[in-house]
Amino acid sequence: MEVKLKIWRYDAYSGDRELRDYELEAPEWACLLDVLDLIKDQQDGTLAYRKSCRMMICGSCGMRMDGRAILACKERMKPIVDRGHVPVISAMGNMPIVKDLVVDMDPFWSKIRRMKPWLEPGYDEVLERERIVSQQQMNAIQKEALCIMCGCCVSECNSMESDPEFFGPAALAKGFRFVGDTRDQASIERLEDYNDEHGIWDCTRCYFCNERCPKGVDPRDAIAKLGAESVKEGIDRDMGAKHAKWFVKSAETTGWLRETELVPKTQGIVAAVKQTKFAIGLAKKGKVPPPIPPHVAADVGESRALRQLVREQGREGAQGIIQGERGLARIEHTDAGGARRDAPEVTPGEEPPKAEG
Amino acid sequence: MEAKHDVLIVGAGCAGMRAAIEAFDAGADVALLSKIHPVRSHSGAAEGGINAALGNASEDDPEKHAFDTVKGSDYLGDQDAIEVLCNEAPEDVYQLEHWGAVFSRTEDGRIAQRPFGAAGEPRTAYAADITGHVLVHVLYEQVMKRNIQTYEEYFAWQLVINDDRCQGVIAWDLLNGGLKTIGAKTVILATGGAGRLYVGTTNAYACTGDGMTMALRAGVPLKDMEMMQFHPTTLAPTGILITEGTRGEGAYLLNSEGERFLKRYAPNAMELASRDVISRAEQTEIDEGRGVDGNVLLDMRHLGAEKIIERLHGTRELAMTYAGVDPIHEPIPVRPGAHYHMGGVDTDLDGRTELEGLYAAGECACVSVHGANRLGGNALMETITYGKRAGRHAADWALTHTTIEVPESVEADAEHDLKLLLDRSDGERPWSIRNELAETMHENFGVFRKEDQMREQGEIVSGLRERYEHIVVDDKGDVFNNDLTQALELGFLLELAQCMVVCGLARKESRGAHARPYDYPDRDDDNYLMHTLVRWVADAPVLDWKPVKMTKWKPMERTY
Numbered sequence: 001m002e003v004k005l006k007i008w009r010y011d012a013y014s015g016d017r018e019l020r021d022y023e024l025e026a027p028e029w030a031c032l033l034d035v036l037d038l039i040k041d042q043q044d045g046t047l048a049y050r051k052s053c054r055m056m057i058c059g060s061c062g063m064r065m066d067g068r069a070i071l072a073c074k075e076r077m078k079p080i081v082d083r084g085h086v087p088v089i090s091a092m093g094n095m096p097i098v099k100d101l102v103v104d105m106d107p108f109w110s111k112i113r114r115m116k117p118w119l120e121p122g123y124d125e126v127l128e129r130e131r132i133v134s135q136q137q138m139n140a141i142q143k144e145a146l147c148i149m150c151g152c153c154v155s156e157c158n159s160m161e162s163d164p165e166f167f168g169p170a171a172l173a174k175g176f177r178f179v180g181d182t183r184d185q186a187s188i189e190r191l192e193d194y195n196d197e198h199g200i201w202d203c204t205r206c207y208f209c210n211e212r213c214p215k216g217v218d219p220r221d222a223i224a225k226l227g228a229e230s231v232k233e234g235i236d237r238d239m240g241a242k243h244a245k246w247f248v249k250s251a252e253t254t255g256w257l258r259e260t261e262l263v264p265k266t267q268g269i270v271a272a273v274k275q276t277k278f279a280i281g282l283a284k285k286g287k288v289p290p291p292i293p294p295h296v297a298a299d300v301g302e303s304r305a306l307r308q309l310v311r312e313q314g315r316e317g318a319q320g321i322i323q324g325e326r327g328l329a330r331i332e333h334t335d336a337g338g339a340r341r342d343a344p345e346v347t348p349g350e351e352p353p354k355a356e357g
Numbered sequence: 358m359e360a361k362h363d364v365l366i367v368g369a370g371c372a373g374m375r376a377a378i379e380a381f382d383a384g385a386d387v388a389l390l391s392k393i394h395p396v397r398s399h400s401g402a403a404e405g406g407i408n409a410a411l412g413n414a415s416e417d418d419p420e421k422h423a424f425d426t427v428k429g430s431d432y433l434g435d436q437d438a439i440e441v442l443c444n445e446a447p448e449d450v451y452q453l454e455h456w457g458a459v460f461s462r463t464e465d466g467r468i469a470q471r472p473f474g475a476a477g478e479p480r481t482a483y484a485a486d487i488t489g490h491v492l493v494h495v496l497y498e499q500v501m502k503r504n505i506q507t508y509e510e511y512f513a514w515q516l517v518i519n520d521d522r523c524q525g526v527i528a529w530d531l532l533n534g535g536l537k538t539i540g541a542k543t544v545i546l547a548t549g550g551a552g553r554l555y556v557g558t559t560n561a562y563a564c565t566g567d568g569m570t571m572a573l574r575a576g577v578p579l580k581d582m583e584m585m586q587f588h589p590t591t592l593a594p595t596g597i598l599i600t601e602g603t604r605g606e607g608a609y610l611l612n613s614e615g616e617r618f619l620k621r622y623a624p625n626a627m628e629l630a631s632r633d634v635i636s637r638a639e640q641t642e643i644d645e646g647r648g649v650d651g652n653v654l655l656d657m658r659h660l661g662a663e664k665i666i667e668r669l670h671g672t673r674e675l676a677m678t679y680a681g682v683d684p685i686h687e688p689i690p691v692r693p694g695a696h697y698h699m700g701g702v703d704t705d706l707d708g709r710t711e712l713e714g715l716y717a718a719g720e721c722a723c724v725s726v727h728g729a730n731r732l733g734g735n736a737l738m739e740t741i742t743y744g745k746r747a748g749r750h751a752a753d754w755a756l757t758h759t760t761i762e763v764p765e766s767v768e769a770d771a772e773h774d775l776k777l778l779l780d781r782s783d784g785e786r787p788w789s790i791r792n793e794l795a796e797t798m799h800e801n802f803g804v805f806r807k808e809d810q811m812r813e814q815g816e817i818v819s820g821l822r823e824r825y826e827h828i829v830v831d832d833k834g835d836v837f838n839n840d841l842t843q844a845l846e847l848g849f850l851l852e853l854a855q856c857m858v859v860c861g862l863a864r865k866e867s868r869g870a871h872a873r874p875y876d877y878p879d880r881d882d883d884n885y886l887m888h889t890l891v892r893w894v895a896d897a898p899v900l901d902w903k904p905v906k907m908t909k910w911k912p913m914e915r916t917y
Contacts, residue, residue: 045831
């Protein structure tokens with residue numbers, strides 16, 4: 001098949017960027033990585049990109065296609081060629097570019113290391129046999145253990161774009177891999193640590209990491225689980241934790257979110273007082289219901305019953321986090337054949353739907 | 358010289374990292390050096406599992422494991438090395454579990470074990486179908502915990518030999534450019550295999566036999582180089598691996614007539630016969646016209662969606678991505694593909710080579726535990742047990758020897774050779790040579806071998822080596838110049854190919870992966886119960902032989 005693509009080249013010496021066009025003949029089974037190989041072999045040996053396993057497990061070939069992070073070895077070219085689309089290939093985001101499609105992964109790895117990413121079993125000597133752990137307990141960290149450290153989630157992370165010091169989705173998913181491991185004896189210390197500035201509560205929940213992870217790790221789910229575990233363990237000093245707690249409390253008591261109390265409960269009385277003027281403005285426009293008497297939902301019993309059920313089922317903390325839909329779609333299958341697998345709402349080559357309004 | 362260490366380990370897959378951890382814990386100043394980041398290593402692509410007689414799924418003991426391995430090796434494995442492996446395996450697996458490896462579990466919470474090819478008991482401990490991935494990451498966690506220095510994206514090119522000792526490595530710094538010399542009292546090669554010799558291979562692009570050739574060029578012999586294993590279930594045309602765990606879980610192999618053809622080749626073990634047996638059976642079916650577009654079919658539909666999703670999730674993803682087939686609903690077309698080099702750098706039980714200060718472990722080494730055919734699940738185990746042993750011995754030796762000296766002339770010579778290559782502006786780019794090598798090796802040195810084809814391959818490789826002398830690299834820069842390193846990798850592969858042909862021609866029998874049905878269809882214990890040994894002398898391979906170490910098991914007929 002005749003493949004056309006554009007690649008953002010980056011000159012390591014001058015820092016100049018240039019979007020170059022490429023055309024070549026490739027076999028129908030080719031993935032993006034195979035196409036890059038053909039270009040490097042037959043057109044330009046100076047094209048730089050990382051690669052190794054070409055089977056989605058080594059994590060070397062993270063890059064962007066049409067602005068979204070992908071593994072080059074995972075993207076089949078035929079559907080793209082069939083649509084007549086010319087994809088644009090560029091380096092991953094949120095990491096400095098070294099050359100062409102190669103980024104400096106040092107900032108990525110320093111954040112991984114910051115998580116103290118090794119098991120703390122609480123003893124030094126190896127016991128005579130393995131520890132007894134149920135499959136169910138192992139499953140609790142199954143998705144996080146799939147992470148191949150390719151950097152696709154970090155590339156797409158909106159929080160990191162505004163705060164480069166944010167721990168980021170890959171490091172936090174690695175953190176949950178230990179917090180969620182029943183064998184780890186340092187979970188409380190970890191949660192204390194991960195609750196620091198630039199930590200779990202700085203995630204904006206944009207879900208790009210879940211969306212773009214090529215392995216179904218769903219890092220945002222891991223961050224949610226870390227948050228839930230923190231609250232369960234009483235580690236709630238961050239405004240993010242207080243905010244989340246108030247949602248629960250508010251829904252449980254009255255069935256509604258009581259916004260008037262949300263600010264003082266989240267940010268504290270002092271911060272709330274400072275916002276009095278703003279609150280009065282809102283109230284004048286009828287945006288704030290009067291706090292007294294509290295507005296109790298008609299069916300508040302249902303919301304209370306739900307909360308009770310969560311308690312009875314022991315779904316406090318990480319156990320209560322609903323897993324990302326994409327993770328479930330990935331393993332979904334139908335009797336009719338052909339699973340619906342991680343189809344992004346915009347596949348490369350398609351025009352994204354127009355935003356409404 | 359950039360730096361000095363007691364122990365320098367080249368390659369950071371399972372064997373390299375396990376060696377580094379052991380040497381560090383023994384008190385040595387350790388560094389890892391790898392052309393790719395440690396977690397990118399190809400150990401991570403191992404899927405099915407790791408063999409140890411834990412006895413969690415049946416009554417099992419190390420002696421049964423050893424016998425299966427000896428038999429599987431077609432009696433070419435060194436039995437002392439096999440006994441060491443099988444005896445130390447259980448404790449080494451427990452160690453991995455205590456470091457946090459996410460193993461799959463039995464109902465009573467122990468490490469789960471599944472049946473694997475040519476194993477008398479369900480002995481393969483596993484983590485779903487991503488066992489290698491889990492082990493690479495748990496080892497890297499331990500490397501981070503110890504803060505072991507790692508030279509990432511350093512391409513090792515030459516060993517430093519001085520005073521009849523290996524005293525370091527000369528490497529190309531990929532990110533910044535330039536040759537860097539890292540001095541070391543001991544060097545452990547853990548660079549993995551050389552599957553890139555073949556066009557259809559399960560191996561990563563990184564598997565170019567670097568360590569084997571570096572040792573060879575340093576005068577150290579390689580052993581059993583003709584023994585390249587073909588894995589029975591790889592995807593066309595790329596050779597991407599579909600784990601033996603599929604058959605361990607009960608998948609069938611079918612020909613175009615829907616027949617489980619293994620009943621004619623291995624009536625007892627069927628799909629769980631050893632890999633060499635199954636690869637030959639498949640190739641025979643395909644050659645005799647009972648294939649499906651050059652493949653046979655791996656059918657796991659009867660396992661059911663639940664089991665496939667729980668235990669073979671990665672395999673399903675691979676089949677869907679690279680073959681367009683959902684194994685829940687359709688069989689996967691598979692064929693034999695180059696997978697594992699049983700041969701490698703000749704070492705003793707502590708990973709020592711003939712050259713003082715030089716060690717090897719993992720696939721790049723040949724202890725030999727796999728002989729003429731490796732059992733599935735034994736490779737990961739070998740990386741751990743023999744990585745550990747090499748690391749410990751290298752550290753002990755380094756801590757009692759104190760000098761490192763790298764003569765300036767050694768570095769100057771390397772600079773000179775590299776400059777010659779980089780300065781050349783006219784000539785052939787390496788890729789066509791690389792492709793021809795891989796295609797012809799597949800054609801002439803594959804599952805079945807013929808005398809005239811092997812001779813022809815020898816001539817082809819000589820011709821390719823001639824052309825290689827005049828190659829030109831496009832990229833002359835310093836930053837991430839993998840155009841240069843890929844050219845150097847091709848140089849490694851070409852010399853290995855020549856060694857393999859020489860060994861293949863010399864072994865006039867059929868044993869394990871070396872099958873010569875047309876002229877020497879039988880095993881010949883009277884003449885060839887010996888390892889081939891090959892040295893590099895005056896730019897050519899020179900053949901030698903070495904006896905197999907036997908302890909308890911006399912060669913018997915091998916049927917499954």
